[in-house]
Every structure is written in C-alpha cells, then in structure tokens.
Amino acid sequence: MPTSTRRVLLIPLLAALALGAGATPPAPPPAAPAHAPSGPVNPTAREPARWDWPLGIPHIVVRGFQAPATRYAAGHRGIDLEAAVGTAVFAPAAGSVSFAGVVVDRPVLAIRHDGELVSSYEALESDLVAGDTVAAGQRIGVVATGGHCDGGCLHFGVRQRGAYVSPMLLLGGLQRAVLLPLG
Incomplete structure (x- = not known):
C-alpha cells in the first residue's frame, strides 16, 4: 500500500480513537488571538517550571481540566483533588497572595507566581491576606466546604496571562505530544 494511502486511512482511524467510537466530534474552538498563551512559560528555560502538588499523597484527581470552547462557555477550569474538610x-510554588475572600458561597485563595501564572484554591479556609508572600511548600490553609466539591475535594485552578490552563501542565501529569513520522 502506498504511503499516501496509508496516511489517508490512518488519519480517520486516529480521529475515531481520539473521539471514541460513535462520538460526535466537538465543534472546533474559535481561533485564538495572537497574544493568547500557548502554555506555561518559564523565561529561563524551555520546559515549564515544575510545581509541587497542593495536597499530600495520594494525589487523586476526581475531575480533570476541561477547556471551554470559548472564554465564557461551560468547562471545568481546573482540577478537583480528593480531600476531606480540614486537609492541609x-x-x-513561591508567590504572593493576590486574593483571599469569599466568592459566592465558598472561600477562595489566589496566589500570583512567576511566569504570569496565578493559582487558585476553593474551597480553602486560610489566614493569609492579599499581599502575603508564600514559599513553595508552605501551608496556605485547609480544605473547607462550599462550591461544587462541598467538602469532598479541593478545586485547583491555574491561569496564565488570564487564560485558564491545566494545572497538570505544571504538576508533570501531562506528557508532551511527540509527532512521529508515518513511514
């Protein structure tokens, strides 16, 4: 079979595997503006900075990141980590608290980090206030109640230049995509 024929047959097969049998392909996302972030950036290295997990072992992700189709569309802009109320x-990573307060029905904390990154935690009870400096690994609070987890997990989100990205990019949970030749 010629190489060009194999490519034509392989592309639909890979698409079917990626989407799941019988699934309807999602609508393509709108084109991103030229200034949109392409992923976490560390100005001193080509690889994203590696962060520590915000909870102790085991690291159980009960709901993963789901990028919204548009800025205001439905999605899950972070990951939910299994944790009981009171878990430290x-x-x-090091940074400074940019927000500490209640949003709707849950206490939220946000930390600004190098690389134009902001991490957020909900529901999190904390004594920290905006402007406080934190070190990597420092205890920032305990899991509280409220929000969609309501005591069963910690919602952990990350934004880069205002756009949500998967925290797994920084925790080392996503493998870099490698395109291989078809021959």
Missing part, C-alpha cells in the same frame, strides 16, 4: 493545603 500547600503552595505549589
């Missing part, structure tokens, strides 16, 4: 939460 730690800063994954």
Whole structure:
C-alpha cells in the first residue's frame, strides 16, 4: 500500500480513537488571538517550571481540566483533588497572595507566581491576606466546604496571562505530544 494511502486511512482511524467510537466530534474552538498563551512559560528555560502538588499523597484527581470552547462557555477550569474538610493545603510554588475572600458561597485563595501564572484554591479556609508572600511548600490553609466539591475535594485552578490552563501542565501529569513520522 502506498504511503499516501496509508496516511489517508490512518488519519480517520486516529480521529475515531481520539473521539471514541460513535462520538460526535466537538465543534472546533474559535481561533485564538495572537497574544493568547500557548502554555506555561518559564523565561529561563524551555520546559515549564515544575510545581509541587497542593495536597499530600495520594494525589487523586476526581475531575480533570476541561477547556471551554470559548472564554465564557461551560468547562471545568481546573482540577478537583480528593480531600476531606480540614486537609492541609500547600503552595505549589513561591508567590504572593493576590486574593483571599469569599466568592459566592465558598472561600477562595489566589496566589500570583512567576511566569504570569496565578493559582487558585476553593474551597480553602486560610489566614493569609492579599499581599502575603508564600514559599513553595508552605501551608496556605485547609480544605473547607462550599462550591461544587462541598467538602469532598479541593478545586485547583491555574491561569496564565488570564487564560485558564491545566494545572497538570505544571504538576508533570501531562506528557508532551511527540509527532512521529508515518513511514
């Protein structure tokens, strides 16, 4: 079979495997503006900075990151980590608290980090206030109640230049995509 024929047959097969049998392919996302982030950036290295997990072992992700189709569309802009109320939460990297307060029905904490990154935690009870400096691994609070987890997990989100990205990019949970030749 010629190489060009194999490519034509392989592309639909790979698409079917990626989407799942019988699944309807999602609508393509709108084109991103030229200034949109392409992923976490560390200005001193080509690889993203590696962060620590905000919870102790085991690291059980009960709901993963789901990028919204558009900025205001439905999605899951972070990961939910299994955790009981009162579980200690730690800063994954050094930074400064940019927000500490209640949003709707849950206490939220946000930390600004190098690389134009902001991490957020909900529901998190904390004594920290905006402006406080935190070190990597420092205890920043405990899991509280409220929000969609309501005591069963910690919602951990990350934004880069205002756009949500998967925290797994920084925790080392996503493998880099490698395209291989078809021959």
